[in-house]
Amino acid sequence: MKVAAVAIGHGVFGKRSDASVQELAFEAFRAAMHDGKNLERKDLDAAVLGSVPEYHKQRSLAGVVAEYLGLNPKPIWLTECACASGSAAVRTAYMAIKSGMHDVVAVIGAQKMTELATPEILALMGRVGEVQWESIFGTTFPGYYAMFANAHMHKYGTTKEQLAAVAVKNHYYGSLNKFAMFQKPVTIQRCVEADPVAFPFGIFDCCANADGAACVILANEEKARKFTDEPVWLEGSGCATTSMSVLRRPNHYSIPSAQEAAKQAYMQAGVEAKDIKVADVHDCFTIAEILAYEDLGFAEKGKGGKFVEEKQSYIGGKHPVNVDGGLKAKGHPIGTTGVSMTVEIVKQLRGHADKRQVPNADIGLTHNVGGIGQYCFVNVWRR
Amino acid sequence: MFKWFGKVNFVPYTKVGEFAEHLKNGKIMGTRCKKCGTVTFPPRADCEKCMESDWEFIQYSRKAKLVTFTQIAAAPTGFEDMVPYTIGVADLPEGGRVLAWVKEIDVKDLKIGMDLKLVPRIFEEIPEIKLYYTLEKP
Numbered sequence: 128m129k130v131a132a133v134a135i136g137h138g139v140f141g142k143r144s145d146a147s148v149q150e151l152a153f154e155a156f157r158a159a160m161h162d163g164k165n166l167e168r169k170d171l172d173a174a175v176l177g178s179v180p181e182y183h184k185q186r187s188l189a190g191v192v193a194e195y196l197g198l199n200p201k202p203i204w205l206t207e208c209a210c211a212s213g214s215a216a217v218r219t220a221y222m223a224i225k226s227g228m229h230d231v232v233a234v235i236g237a238q239k240m241t242e243l244a245t246p247e248i249l250a251l252m253g254r255v256g257e258v259q260w261e262s263i264f265g266t267t268f269p270g271y272y273a274m275f276a277n278a279h280m281h282k283y284g285t286t287k288e289q290l291a292a293v294a295v296k297n298h299y300y301g302s303l304n305k306f307a308m309f310q311k312p313v314t315i316q317r318c319v320e321a322d323p324v325a326f327p328f329g330i331f332d333c334c335a336n337a338d339g340a341a342c343v344i345l346a347n348e349e350k351a352r353k354f355t356d357e358p359v360w361l362e363g364s365g366c367a368t369t370s371m372s373v374l375r376r377p378n379h380y381s382i383p384s385a386q387e388a389a390k391q392a393y394m395q396a397g398v399e400a401k402d403i404k405v406a407d408v409h410d411c412f413t414i415a416e417i418l419a420y421e422d423l424g425f426a427e428k429g430k431g432g433k434f435v436e437e438k439q440s441y442i443g444g445k446h447p448v449n450v451d452g453g454l455k456a457k458g459h460p461i462g463t464t465g466v467s468m469t470v471e472i473v474k475q476l477r478g479h480a481d482k483r484q485v486p487n488a489d490i491g492l493t494h495n496v497g498g499i500g501q502y503c504f505v506n507v508w509r510r
Numbered sequence: 511m512f513k514w515f516g517k518v519n520f521v522p523y524t525k526v527g528e529f530a531e532h533l534k535n536g537k538i539m540g541t542r543c544k545k546c547g548t549v550t551f552p553p554r555a556d557c558e559k560c561m562e563s564d565w566e567f568i569q570y571s572r573k574a575k576l577v578t579f580t581q582i583a584a585a586p587t588g589f590e591d592m593v594p595y596t597i598g599v600a601d602l603p604e605g606g607r608v609l610a611w612v613k614e615i616d617v618k619d620l621k622i623g624m625d626l627k628l629v630p631r632i633f634e635e636i637p638e639i640k641l642y643y644t645l646e647k648p
Contacts, residue, residue: 250586259524260552261609263516263642264597265582265589273580274599281622326581326617373599374552374607379578
């Protein structure tokens with residue numbers, strides 16, 4: 128039984144002081160219900176919410192989202208895999224449909240990070256490292272990825288300008304995406320001269336904490352065409368983990384869970400890296416997108432910096448990546464991100480991405496990393 | 511006594527809590543599985559290789575080799591007074607790795623692969639017992 132995305136919805140990302148988390152969820156959910164053909168709430172069998180609960184005062188968020196969206200008495204549950212919580216929700220819905228238990232499942236990513244102040248978020252994020260032996264030294268999320276950047280720069284000669292090239296690309300595409308938090312292009316010079324966050328990162332190497340929601344409705348083959356004329360099929364779903372502690376990693380210049388998840392997804396879908404026409408990858412930091420090129424097989428190991436410098440990840444290059452602005456320019460509401468990536472790839476494969484449309488996009492990929500690769504989900508989609 | 515470990519400690523209780531007692535006495539300890547002999551750092555009460563839970567502390571030489579590093583400018587809650595501070599990850603020859611502050615070496619002078627030493631430390635300025643370790647020039 129094949130599984131398709133039949134409807135998508137996306138809200139505006141940013142510091143959303145105008146809305147509560149369930150109100151954000153409603154925006155994206157309503158947009159998805161309108162996107163589907165004759166799609167009504169009674170058609171849904173269940174919902175899965177991707178979110179990281181520590182950011183909200185509201186406990187057990189799935190309950191309040193189900194109520195506010197008018198989904199009771201249908202089942203709903205939460206998935207949490209740090210920054211990959213949204214893709215965990217996609218995979219859980221996929222499993223529920225594949226098993227035959229449900230026919231149509233709503234996947235909602237919703238996150239309101241800015242209920243907390245930045246130092247509190249830094250502390251919370253830093254505790255996605257190992258708290259017993261690492262967080263006691265004041266580790267932060269930018270700090271962890273910065274250590275991967277330094278190791279990659281040392282091993283392969285990757286430069287600060289190549290890191291900046293990722294930011295320049297993603298801010299450019301963000302300027303074409305009405306849902307993105309940042310709408311202005313930036314220059315290499317501005318990026319490399321920006322205020323430091325964690326050496327070698329300045330602020331433009333880092334994505335921003337954000338609020339926002341996204342929604343995808345998945346359905347089985349039998350029902351998919353009832354709700355859309357343009358189903359986009361989930362043909363490969365890869366998922367893997369790596370050690371929580373960076374101390375127990377084989378190295379600090381690749382993400383083993385991403386390599387493994389990509390292998391699984393490519394095999395299931397019967398495709399290779401070269402077949403991927405458009406991808407949304409996890410660029411929480413500039414180095415993370417360079418690691419993704421290499422882990423996914425878009426670029427040779429160690430050549431990720433050169434890949435973006437040569438504009439191979441722009442529209443018209445070998446593998447257009449994050450042409451919605453990525454986490455860098457869209458903002459990164461962490462539980463929402465995986466669902467947001469899915470919305471973009473579905474839009475691309477339908478051919479509805481306007482100025483950002485990748486020509487002849489028939490096979491797309493999402494790559495969503497939780498933590499520093501503690502979790503990774505790679506999905507291959509085909510129109 | 512594991513609550514002694516770290517300026518901000520998130521895990522006060524652990525089966526390897528005696529590590530902090532040794533650290534107070536100036537010793538860096540790893541653990542060895544009595545069944546299969548696996549030696550590791552940070553300490554573990556349960557062997558990741560053979561799943562036995564019969565273990566002992568062994569003293570480490572304090573030798574370390576830098577694997578990667580960063581300097582934190584934007585600090586999390588509880589560490590704001592220390593910025594900028596440098597964090598290093600280092601290989602330990604006995605087995606395993608350590609993450610710690612790097613003291614008294616400019617970040618520009620840090621070279622991946624360089625030799626360092628791991629030094630037990632006490633926060634002198636905090637009245638209660640608070641322990642940590644640092645990576646320093648050998």
